[in-house]
Amino acid sequence: MQTNRKIADSIYYIGANDRRLALFENMFPIENGVSYNSYFIDDEKTAVLDTVDRFVSEPFFENVDKLLAGRRLDYLVVHHMEPDHAANIGRLMRMYPEMKVVCSAKAGQMIKQFFGTDLGERAVYVKEGDKLELGSHTLTFIAAPMVHWPEVMLSYEEKEGILFSADAFGSFGTLDGTIFNDEALIDEAWYAEAGRYYTNIVGKYGPQTQAVLKKAAGLDIKMIAPLHGYIWRSNIGDFIAKYDLWSRYRPEEKGVLIAYASMYGNTENAANALALALGERGVKNVRVKDVSVTDVSNLIYLAFRYSHIVIASCTYNLAIHPKMEHFLLDMKALNLQNRTVALIENGSWAPAVIKNATEIFSSMKDMRIMEEKVLIKSALQSGEQIEALADALAKDVK
Ligand code: FEO
Numbered sequence: 001m002q003t004n005r006k007i008a009d010s011i012y013y014i015g016a017n018d019r020r021l022a023l024f025e026n027m028f029p030i031e032n033g034v035s036y037n038s039y040f041i042d043d044e045k046t047a048v049l050d051t052v053d054r055f056v057s058e059p060f061f062e063n064v065d066k067l068l069a070g071r072r073l074d075y076l077v078v079h080h081m082e083p084d085h086a087a088n089i090g091r092l093m094r095m096y097p098e099m100k101v102v103c104s105a106k107a108g109q110m111i112k113q114f115f116g117t118d119l120g121e122r123a124v125y126v127k128e129g130d131k132l133e134l135g136s137h138t139l140t141f142i143a144a145p146m147v148h149w150p151e152v153m154l155s156y157e158e159k160e161g162i163l164f165s166a167d168a169f170g171s172f173g174t175l176d177g178t179i180f181n182d183e184a185l186i187d188e189a190w191y192a193e194a195g196r197y198y199t200n201i202v203g204k205y206g207p208q209t210q211a212v213l214k215k216a217a218g219l220d221i222k223m224i225a226p227l228h229g230y231i232w233r234s235n236i237g238d239f240i241a242k243y244d245l246w247s248r249y250r251p252e253e254k255g256v257l258i259a260y261a262s263m264y265g266n267t268e269n270a271a272n273a274l275a276l277a278l279g280e281r282g283v284k285n286v287r288v289k290d291v292s293v294t295d296v297s298n299l300i301y302l303a304f305r306y307s308h309i310v311i312a313s314c315t316y317n318l319a320i321h322p323k324m325e326h327f328l329l330d331m332k333a334l335n336l337q338n339r340t341v342a343l344i345e346n347g348s349w350a351p352a353v354i355k356n357a358t359e360i361f362s363s364m365k366d367m368r369i370m371e372e373k374v375l376i377k378s379a380l381q382s383g384e385q386i387e388a389l390a391d392a393l394a395k396d397v398k
Helices: 054-068 090-094 103-115 190-216 236-248 268-280 296-305 322-333 354-362 383-395
Strands: 005-008 011-013 016-018 034-036 037-042 044-047 073-078 101-103 123-125 131-134 137-141 152-155 163-165 223-225 253-261 286-290 306-316 338-345 367-369 374-376
Touching: 005 190, 005 223, 016 054, 034 190, 037 054, 044 054, 054 090, 073 090, 073 268, 090 103, 090 131, 103 123, 137 190, 190 236, 223 236, 253 268, 253 296, 253 322, 268 286, 268 306, 268 338, 268 374, 268 383, 296 306, 296 322, 306 322, 306 354, 306 383, 322 354, 338 354, 338 383, 354 367, 374 383
Parallel strands: 044 073, 073 101, 101 123, 163 223, 253 286, 253 306, 306 338, 338 367, 338 374
Antiparallel strands: 005 011, 011 037, 016 034, 037 044, 131 137, 137 152, 152 163
């Protein structure tokens, strides 16, 4: 039974879901799996747009075979060379020897690196503004370097108004029967997963994402067809607005993420005391997270989402607790900027959190460290510093 679906005149979704993979990129937990989207255009010329990950290859090949119905496959369009989409290029080339490969020159170089195959005469190299005529459908290519690799091209199908957006506008989560956003429940939890995907995977490349958004603004987009997650055909502006915030490193909302690393509960106690003090002062938007049991990808999303971040950590090996250090270095690696941070340090004999965290935040762009700090020696003995920090935070957030 074929598992494709028509999404527009002569254009089909031919992707596949992975519900077995525990860690995307062997790094990010994906409780709800992930989809690898691929598309087929059945025009005077036939084209497959990207492939799927090798672990879910079979439905993809079945779909290609069924939709071709004995016709020749003319083109494989490669928007992105990361193996979650490119793994089957080599096999597809062997199966369809007449097929040309349409991609950026950089992607061609990567095909050689991954598959040992020089595209030679099979290559159709495209750059910004080039067109691929398929009959009644035409793809116009849009360079999107570093969204999320350097070779990435998007394409815009003029007749249907479809932007094939590669990783941009992707999300974690399988497509369980529904493939369009307006068939699905797009709630806060869904946006949190889409945000976790963007901020952790593409988050480092905000300016490059902004450049793509500017190019997209000049197109009449009726549908966004990404390589992961739902195809968007309604309320497209809502999702674009989130991308605009995330890629400008602007918080989605005023609120406080309190992230704590605590070995025996004393630093946790300070984090809870601060959260309560903020609640008392009318701050509604507070999230308290234990970095030792929260995957760092969730912390990263929350750091992008909220305006204020409190780091409460015990000292370990004369430095910041390793789990907290991972979070801090990840924020730095992903270029998070434009946030207000507050520091709570615990250390029984040689506290090092404020010094080390200040060094990290000072090396990032537009990170304001609040004057009000909390210094704990082993356990919180008085609420004075917490109250002072809560006063300052509540005033700032409101
Ligand atoms: Fe979904 Fe960058 O690959």
